[in-house]
Amino acid sequence: MTSQSLSALTIRNLYKSYGAVDVLKGINLEAQPGEFIALVGPSGCGKSTLLAMIAGLESVTSGEIRIGNRLVNSVPPKDRDIAMVFQSYALYPTMTVRQNITFGMESRGVPKADQAEAVKHVAALLQIEALLGRKPGQLSGGQRQRVAMGRALVRDPKLFLFDEPLSNLDAKLRVDMRTEIKKLHNRVGKTTVYVTHDQVEAMTLASRIAVMHQGSVQQFDAAQMIYSRPANMFVAGFMGSPAMNFIPAELGDGAGRPCVTVRTADGGTAALELAQPVPAGAPRNVVLGVRPEHIYRFSDDLKHRKRAIAAVKAPVELVEPTGAETLAVLRFGDLEVTGRFDPDGAPRMGETMTLGIDMARACLFDPTTQSLL
Amino acid sequence: MSIHDLSVPIAVPARSWRDRLGSIVPILVLAPSLAASFVYVFVFTGWTLYLSLSDSTLLPSYGLTGLDNYASLWSNRRWNIAYTNLFLFSGFYIVGSMAVGLLLAILIDQRVRGEAVWRTIFLYPLAVSFIVTGTVWSWLYNPVDGIQALVRGLGWSDFSFALTSDRNHAIYAVIITGVWQSSGFAMALFLAGLRSVDPDLVKAAQIDGASVVRTYRKVILPTIAPIFLAVAVIQIQFAIKTFDLVAALTRGGPGISTTFPAIYVYDLMFQRGEIGEGAAAAVMMLAALAVVLVPYSLWVVWRRRAEAGNG
Amino acid sequence: MAELAAAIDLEAAAASRRHFWSRFAIYGLLTVFAAIYLIPLLVVVFNSFREQAEIARDGLISLPKTFRLEAWAQAWSTYCIAGTCQGMQRNFLNSLWMTIPATIISTLLGAVNGYVLSKWRFKGSEVLFTLMLLGVFMPGQIALMPWAFVLGKLGLTNSTYGLILVHVVQGISFTTLFCRNYYIGIPDDLIKAARIDGAGFWRIFWKIIIPLSPPILIVTVIWQFTGIWNEYLFGVVFTSGQAQPITAALVALTASGTTARSYDVMSAAVLIGALPPLLIYLFGGKYFVRGLTQGAIK
Numbered sequence: 012m013t014s015q016s017l018s019a020l021t022i023r024n025l026y027k028s029y030g031a032v033d034v035l036k037g038i039n040l041e042a043q044p045g046e047f048i049a050l051v052g053p054s055g056c057g058k059s060t061l062l063a064m065i066a067g068l069e070s071v072t073s074g075e076i077r078i079g080n081r082l083v084n085s086v087p088p089k090d091r092d093i094a095m096v097f098q099s100y101a102l103y104p105t106m107t108v109r110q111n112i113t114f115g116m117e118s119r120g121v122p123k124a125d126q127a128e129a130v131k132h133v134a135a136l137l138q139i140e141a142l143l144g145r146k147p148g149q150l151s152g153g154q155r156q157r158v159a160m161g162r163a164l165v166r167d168p169k170l171f172l173f174d175e176p177l178s179n180l181d182a183k184l185r186v187d188m189r190t191e192i193k194k195l196h197n198r199v200g201k202t203t204v205y206v207t208h209d210q211v212e213a214m215t216l217a218s219r220i221a222v223m224h225q226g227s228v229q230q231f232d233a234a235q236m237i238y239s240r241p242a243n244m245f246v247a248g249f250m251g252s253p254a255m256n257f258i259p260a261e262l263g264d265g266a267g268r269p270c271v272t273v274r275t276a277d278g279g280t281a282a283l284e285l286a287q288p289v290p291a292g293a294p295r296n297v298v299l300g301v302r303p304e305h306i307y308r309f310s311d312d313l314k315h316r317k318r319a320i321a322a323v324k325a326p327v328e329l330v331e332p333t334g335a336e337t338l339a340v341l342r343f344g345d346l347e348v349t350g351r352f353d354p355d356g357a358p359r360m361g362e363t364m365t366l367g368i369d370m371a372r373a374c375l376f377d378p379t380t381q382s383l384l
Numbered sequence: 385m386s387i388h389d390l391s392v393p394i395a396v397p398a399r400s401w402r403d404r405l406g407s408i409v410p411i412l413v414l415a416p417s418l419a420a421s422f423v424y425v426f427v428f429t430g431w432t433l434y435l436s437l438s439d440s441t442l443l444p445s446y447g448l449t450g451l452d453n454y455a456s457l458w459s460n461r462r463w464n465i466a467y468t469n470l471f472l473f474s475g476f477y478i479v480g481s482m483a484v485g486l487l488l489a490i491l492i493d494q495r496v497r498g499e500a501v502w503r504t505i506f507l508y509p510l511a512v513s514f515i516v517t518g519t520v521w522s523w524l525y526n527p528v529d530g531i532q533a534l535v536r537g538l539g540w541s542d543f544s545f546a547l548t549s550d551r552n553h554a555i556y557a558v559i560i561t562g563v564w565q566s567s568g569f570a571m572a573l574f575l576a577g578l579r580s581v582d583p584d585l586v587k588a589a590q591i592d593g594a595s596v597v598r599t600y601r602k603v604i605l606p607t608i609a610p611i612f613l614a615v616a617v618i619q620i621q622f623a624i625k626t627f628d629l630v631a632a633l634t635r636g637g638p639g640i641s642t643t644f645p646a647i648y649v650y651d652l653m654f655q656r657g658e659i660g661e662g663a664a665a666a667v668m669m670l671a672a673l674a675v676v677l678v679p680y681s682l683w684v685v686w687r688r689r690a691e692a693g694n695g
Numbered sequence: 696m697a698e699l700a701a702a703i704d705l706e707a708a709a710a711s712r713r714h715f716w717s718r719f720a721i722y723g724l725l726t727v728f729a730a731i732y733l734i735p736l737l738v739v740v741f742n743s744f745r746e747q748a749e750i751a752r753d754g755l756i757s758l759p760k761t762f763r764l765e766a767w768a769q770a771w772s773t774y775c776i777a778g779t780c781q782g783m784q785r786n787f788l789n790s791l792w793m794t795i796p797a798t799i800i801s802t803l804l805g806a807v808n809g810y811v812l813s814k815w816r817f818k819g820s821e822v823l824f825t826l827m828l829l830g831v832f833m834p835g836q837i838a839l840m841p842w843a844f845v846l847g848k849l850g851l852t853n854s855t856y857g858l859i860l861v862h863v864v865q866g867i868s869f870t871t872l873f874c875r876n877y878y879i880g881i882p883d884d885l886i887k888a889a890r891i892d893g894a895g896f897w898r899i900f901w902k903i904i905i906p907l908s909p910p911i912l913i914v915t916v917i918w919q920f921t922g923i924w925n926e927y928l929f930g931v932v933f934t935s936g937q938a939q940p941i942t943a944a945l946v947a948l949t950a951s952g953t954t955a956r957s958y959d960v961m962s963a964a965v966l967i968g969a970l971p972p973l974l975i976y977l978f979g980g981k982y983f984v985r986g987l988t989q990g991a992i993k
Contacts, residue, residue: 063887066887066891067890067891068887068890068891087890088887088890088891089890089891089892089893089894093891094891095887095888095891097884097887097888098884099882099884100884101882101884101885101887101888103885103888103889103902103903104885104907105903105906105907106902106906114889114892114894114902115891115892115893115894118892118893118894118895118898119893162888162892409895409896409897410811410815410817410896411811411817413807413808413811413896414807414808414811414812414820414823416804417804417808417827417867417871418823418826418827420863420864420867421826421827421829421830421864421867421868422826423864424830424833424838424864424865425826425827425829425830425833427841428837428838428841428842429833429837429838431840431841431844432837432838432839432840432841435840444840444844484728487724488725488728491721491724491725492725494721496721496722496725500981502725502729503984504977504980505729505732505733506728506729506732507976507980507984508732508736508973508976508977508980509732510921510976511921511969511972511973511975511976511980512925512969512972512973513924513925513926513927513942513968513969513972514925514927515925515927515942515945515946515968516925516945516965516968516969517735519945519946519949519961519965520735520738520739520965521735522949523738523755523958524735524738524755524756526755529754529755529958530755530756531756533754533755533756534754534755534756534757537754564731564732564735568732572984576984621832624834625834625835625836627835627836627927627928628925628927628928628942631927631931631946632927632945632946632949635950646834646836646928649836649839650836650839650928650932653839653840654932659840662840663840665836666834666836666837666839667837669834669836669837670833670834670837673832673834677832
């Protein structure tokens with residue numbers, strides 16, 4: 012029990028059902044004080060429900076939610092010491108920005124002078140002083156976003172909750188606001204739970220990410236671990252764009268060294284030497300997971316730079332230059348594999364190129380359980 | 385449908401007595417209205433249903449007589465005229481007000497100048513009571529003072545327009561007046577429907593070379609088909625409840641030629657002291673409404689389910 | 696090239712002719728219909744200012760040659776209805792004192808009910824809403840005898856209070872339906888944000904819902920006001936004589952044509968009876984149509 016005092020938020024074996032439908036199936040999570048946790052997953056995975064339950068807006072079917080040390084399962088939202096930023100911002104349309112920010116303090120009976128002081132402070136922090144007299148309808152998307160954050164900040168809560176706060180903004184503004192949220196978090200240092208379906212947002216903002224799918228947490232780990240050692244094929248496929256390539260392969264021995272055999276475009280096979288020993292209990296048929304950026308044009312120089320490079324020939328079927336990098340669709344058997352190349356020396360359409368795959372960073376999955384081997 | 389679309393539940397178990405009170409406030413607030421509605425909808429209906437099976441005459445009485453009142457009602461010539469009138473009136477009234485309403489809506493939808501003025505003109509009868517409308521039109525129909533007199537005065541001395549004094553045609557006077565009163569309402573609903581049609585759809589039809597008439601017939605009107613039904617159902621309700629209009633326009637006459645069920649219920653209950661039979665007639669009115677509304681509600685529910693299923 | 700250009704010119708000219716004639720037809724039709732809608736109103740307005748003698752001479756439908764307010768004064772305070780010669784003033788006031796409270800009460804109840812049924816739903820609340828909705832479809836006739844009994848027991852027969860009660864109960868269904876359908880469109884996130892901000896049921900209602908409500912409250916008030924003011928059945932059944940609302944008095948007045956019909960006074964009486972809802976409609980009609988089409992067709 013003493014270990015709990017370290018966590019700002021603890022969720023244990025949490026279930027949520029609507030009638031016969033289980034929306035959340037045994038969620039376990041915790042957040043350290045000051046930590047930024049991202050809940051990420053496709054729509055309908057239950058991440059927003061989980062957030063609403065943390066906020067107290069949805070009831071708990073079973074399990075427990077603790078904020079700090081306190082069990083809050085049946086505490087009404089206003090007494091949970093939380094603040095929330097909504098996807099739609101949920102700014103009260105008939106009130107000015109100032110009234111929006113003070114509404115919560117008024118509800119709690121904070122003296123007027125303190126209210127004014129708090130508004131001043133938050134407005135300065137978010138640079139919205141000039142907007143205080145306006146109504147939400149007169150603000151741009153980015154400004155509304157700031158006001159919504161100001162309303163949350165002014166509560167000075169134990170826990171910040173963000174429900175897809177950037178998804179209503181256009182692409183450029185989204186990147187700007189993302190940076191601002193990160194800066195703000197660094198400055199304020201509050202524990203934050205952030206729901207998003209955008210894996211880039213999750214990666215850039217969070218210290219730890221919980222990837223959710225069909226009502227359960229698939230993996231809860233540091234951002235880099237989620238990316239490089241995904242617990243299963245769902246996580247591997249969801250995080251990263253373009254997505255990780257999944258190539259059916261067969262485990263075997265190539266000249267005494269462990270390797271996987273994959274099919275090539277010419278109907279033959281190629282043996283790729285593994286960087287690690289074959290995990291114990293691995294099935295014969297596996298799925299080789301290779302991220303696009305771990306596929307290179309083969310060269311002797313590459314062989315020297317990287318520890319474990321496996322060479323394989325593949326025809327280039329399509330080339331998509333994006334400016335900073337060039338994506339190429341490569342043929343492996345009846346499979347298409349995406350590679351990500353430097354524009355210098357990028358593949359040309361129609362060419363059959365020799366690829367160097369960085370096997371040290373490849374993942375092996377069990378095709379039946381879908382989990383990492 | 386995503387999960388957070390579901391509305392805020394109040395199921396959060398409360399801690400203090402204050403919070404606990406807070407969670408039942410919504411139900412407490414709703415309770416008086418619910419109780420009143422329950423009494424109004426169920427108790428009153430049940431009561432009248434009971435009266436219709438009783439031997440009540442001048443005063444309510446609670447001895448049951450089975451279906452005697454209904455038998456007596458249906459063997460009455462006046463009731464049969466009332467029921468026939470209701471069908472005749474409903475049919476012409478609905479078709480008429482929808483046709484005029486649709487025409488006006490389409491005309492106004494042609495980007496006409498002063499749209500608000502036209503709309504106001506066509507809609508103002510809705511604000512006026514059937515009593516006022518009926519009274520004024522009864523003057524216009526009056527052969528001695530009204531339209532007939534005017535036209536004859538202009539030189540057409542054989543002109544005849546005396547619907548309300550003609551047993552066989554008085555019902556049409558009720559229909560015309562009803563259409564005059566409510567076609568503006570149909571217009572407003574149709575216009576809203578026309579405005580809700582995706583403008584890209586119309587542009588696509590234009591690029592496909594469809595004429596204006598064809599665009600309306602094949603593209604616009606089919607997409608607002610549900611509105612036709614909604615308007616029809618609303619108008620049928622008016623038709624079945626029609627009482628004031630007839631009371632002010634023809635008072636059921638000449639003779640009994642424009643008697644309606646609603647008029648007859650009133651007469652039986654309050655003029656002739658036949659409460660039991662009056663209740664039976666009221667129940668028949670409710671039955672007529674149910675015949676229209678029950679299938680419509682089922683259709684609405686079905687359509688909503690189907691849409692939710694597709695979305 | 697020149698030929699082609701000429702052909703295009705010809706085509707353009709034909710198109711613009713077609714355009715002219717179609718515009719002509721549109722405005723022509725609208726004008727005809729506008730005349731049909733306006734003439735009855737004009738006839739009544741004119742006749743209320745004409746002398747009865749002139750009406751008798753020139754006919755009911757004619758431009759006014761005289762102008763006097765006497766008919767209005769008579770209709771208001773001295774004309775005889777069923778033996779009592781006090782005009783319509785009592786009945787007008789009856790209608791006013793019936794309509795205003797009934798409108799306010801039923802609108803407020805509808806707003807609160809709509810708020811609960813859209814933002815504080817609970818298990819079974821949809822069923823309860825459907826139940827309340829049935830009241831919209833009930834014909835008044837089915838409730839006549841029960842109402843007569845209830846009003847009698849409460850000592851409210853022949854009284855404006857009785858009619859207020861009837862209209863409030865009957866109106867709750869409509870007002871609840873309107874408000875609920877409107878409030879459904881207010882994002883739930885607002886309510887959630889307010890709950891996190893510590894606002895309770897009533898604070899959310901007064902501070903967030905009500906400030907967003909003017910469009911639907913206008914619709915509801917107009918609907919209720921015109922509906923209750925114009926209602927006739929309950930008025931004629933549950934009250935009599937000086938206690939009657941204006942609709943019932945109008946029917947009595949036009950029916951008591953003992954001598955030659957005095958169209959001037961009757962016209963003024965009709966207008967007095969029609970004026971309040973007409974004014975309300977003229978001032979609020981724009982919002983009414985907008986709101987009604989938002990709420991009614993969904």
